[in-house]
Amino acid sequence: MSSPSSAPGRSSRALAITLTLGAASAILYLLLFLFADRLNELAAATRDGEKLYALIPLAVAMVFSFVHGAFTGHFWDLLGLRAKK
C-alpha cells in the first residue's frame, strides 16, 4: 500500500499552489483594469515618438502569460481534468 499521508498532503499542497497562483493572476488583472487608461495613453505616447514605452506591453505579456499560464495548468489538474492515459 502506498503511504496514506502522501495523497492528502500532495493535494493540499496543489490546492495551496493553485490558490496562490490564482490570487497572483487576479491581482495582475485587477491592476490591468485599474491602469487600462494609462496603458492606452502609453500606446498613444509610443505613436507620438516615445518608443521606449513599446517595451511595456511586451513585459506585461510575458508576466501575465507565465503567471496565468501556471495558474490555469494547476487549475484543471486540480479539478481532475486530465488527458486520457
Add this chain to the structure above:
Amino acid sequence: MENIQFIDLNLVSVLILFVVGFVGGMVSGFIGSGGAFVLTPAMMSMGVPGMVAVASNMAHKFPKALVGAHKRNKYGQVDIKLGLVMGLFAEFGVLFGKHIMVGIKESFGAAGTNLYVSFVFVVVLAIVGGMVLRDAIRERRGERIGTQSAGPSKLVQRVRRIIIPGTMVHLKSVDARVSFLVIAPLGFATGLLAATIAVGGFIGVPAMMYILGLPAIMASATELVVAFVMGLGGSLFYALEGYVDIRLSMIILAGSLFGIQIGAIGTTYVKDHVVKFVMAAIMLLVLVSRFFYIPGYLSELGSIPALAPATIGWLDGIGQAALVFALLFGGVMILQALYQGIREHRAATLLAPAPQVIPVAAVAGGPQLSPLGRFERFLVASDGSDFSAAAVREAIGLARRCGAEVHLMSLIATGVEYEAMGTSILKQEIAIAQAHLDEIRGQAVAAGVRCETHLIQGSNVHQEICDLAEQLNVDLIVMGRRGRRGLARMMLGHATAQVIGLAHCSVLVVPRAAHIEARRLLLATDGSRFAEAAAITAGSLARACGAPMTVLSVTTESHGPERRALAEQVVARVLAHLRGEGIAADGQVLQGEPSECVIGLAREREVDLIVTGSHGRTGLERALLGSTSERILNATPCAVLVTKAG
C-alpha cells in the same frame, strides 16, 4: 494618417473578449494550430481595427511559444539552430508584412488594412480548410494519409542536393546540410503571413516537414522557436508603432489559457477525423464570416459603387452571425466530444477487470516487508535519449541481479505547447514512444526480467514519475542524468533533482557513461537517520550483487576532535552491521569538503555505485543550502543511489 482608436472596454466587451479567448483557446488546443485565425476576425467583428487585432494577437502568443519551446526542447524535439535561422528570416517577413500594413493604412485608412487582412484570411482559410476537410473525409473512409514515408521525399532530396558554398547549415533534426538560402524564403513567408493574420504556422510547419524533411513532431516543436522569435520581434515592431492594445491581448489570454487545456485534453478522447472535421468546419465558417465583410470595406474605399448603410449593416450582421456560429459550433463540438469521451472512457474503465495486484518477483529469502533495502520493483523513466538509455541498461542489469521486476515509463508532454501540436502529431509521438517502450521491454524480457510499460501524458515530469511510483509502490526509481550543472540546472528545475526531492522511495541516478558491475559500493554516511537508512539499503544491495563495500564518513576542518571521534564510531557501527550481514566491508574517515572526498575516494577505489541518504529537501531551501548528495550527483561519473529514510 488616420488615428488608431482602441475600443472602449466595458463589462460586456470584457466578457465577450474572455469568452472569445476561451473558445479560441479551446479550438487552438483541439486542432493544434494557433487560434488567431478565430481570434483576429472575432476582434475585428467587435470593431477592433485589423492591424490592432493582428498586433494584439501576436503579443499574447510569443510568451506561450517560449514556454512550449522550452518544454519540448527538454524532450530533444527542437532544432534550435533551424528555429533561430528560420525565426531570423521570419523577422524580415514580419517587418515586410508590417510595412505593407502600415503602407496600406497610410494610403487607404483602416478600411484598407481590414480589407487586406480579410482577403488574406479568405484565401488562406480556403486553401488550408479545404485541405483539412479532404484529409478528414479520407481518414473517415479509412484511407491512410501518408505524411511520413520511409525515406526523404523527392522534393526533400532535391533540396538537400542544393550545395552553395558558404551558405550550408547542418541541421541536427535531419542530420543533413541545407543551404540557408533555402531556409530564408520559408522563414520569410512564415513571418509575412504571421504579420498579416497572426498565424504563421500554416506555412512554417508544412514547409519544415515537406521541404526540409523534418519529422512532424520536430517541425511542430521547432515552429515554437520560430513563433517565439517572430512573435517577439513582430510584437515589438507593432508596439513601436503603438498598435498593441495590451488590454485586449491580456483578456483574450485569460480566456485562451483556460481553453487550450480543455481543447488539448479533448483530443485525447476523440478520433483524428473528428478533430479534422471540427477544424475544417470552423475554418470554413470563419472564411464565410470574413467574406461578408469584404463588400463593406470595398464600398468604404470606393472600389465598388457605394452600398446603402442598411445593406452594409445586413452584410456585417451575416458576417458576425457566421462568426458567432463558428465559435459556438467549435465550443459545443469540443465540449461534447470531451464529455462523451470521458463518459465512454469511465464506462470502459468500470467494465474492465479490476487491476491485478502485481506479484512480487521471487527474491532469495522471500518478500521483505520493510521498504528499507527492498529491491523488488523498479520504475525506470525513459525519454528515448542517450541519457536515459544508460538508466534503462543499468536498471535491467540491476533487476536481473536482484530478481526485481521493472516498470518502464515514458512521458508525452502536454500543456500550452499543444497550441502548435496537432492531434495527429501527438498520436505519432505516442506511437513512437510506445514503440520505444516495447523495444526496451523486449530487451528486458530477453535478459530474463519481467517488465511492464506505462505511457503517460502530463505536463509535470517529476510529478508524473512520483505519482506512478506511488501507484505502483516501487522500491526504486531509476533515472538518467542530464549534463546540466550548477546554476543552469537549478534554474531549469532538473527533473531528476525534483524526483529525488519528492519521491518516497530511493532514486538511482545513472550518468550516461556509468556501468554498475558491482565491483565495489561506496556508502557515504554522516550518522544521521537518513544515512542509517542508506546503510541498510546499501547493505541489501551489496548482498544481492555480491559486491564489497567501503563506508566513508567525512569531517571538515572546522570540526573538532569530538566530531572526528563520532565519525569513527559511526563508521565502526555501520561496518559491524554490514559484516554481520556477511558483506565484505572496510571503512574510512576523511577530512575535507564532503562531496569532493566522496568522489575522490570513489575514483581511487574504482567504485561503480555511490550510496547516500537524502534529507528530502525541495524548493528554496534545497536551492540555497545545496546538499552533499546533490553535489555528488552533479560531479561524479558513476551511478549514485539516493536513499530515503521512508
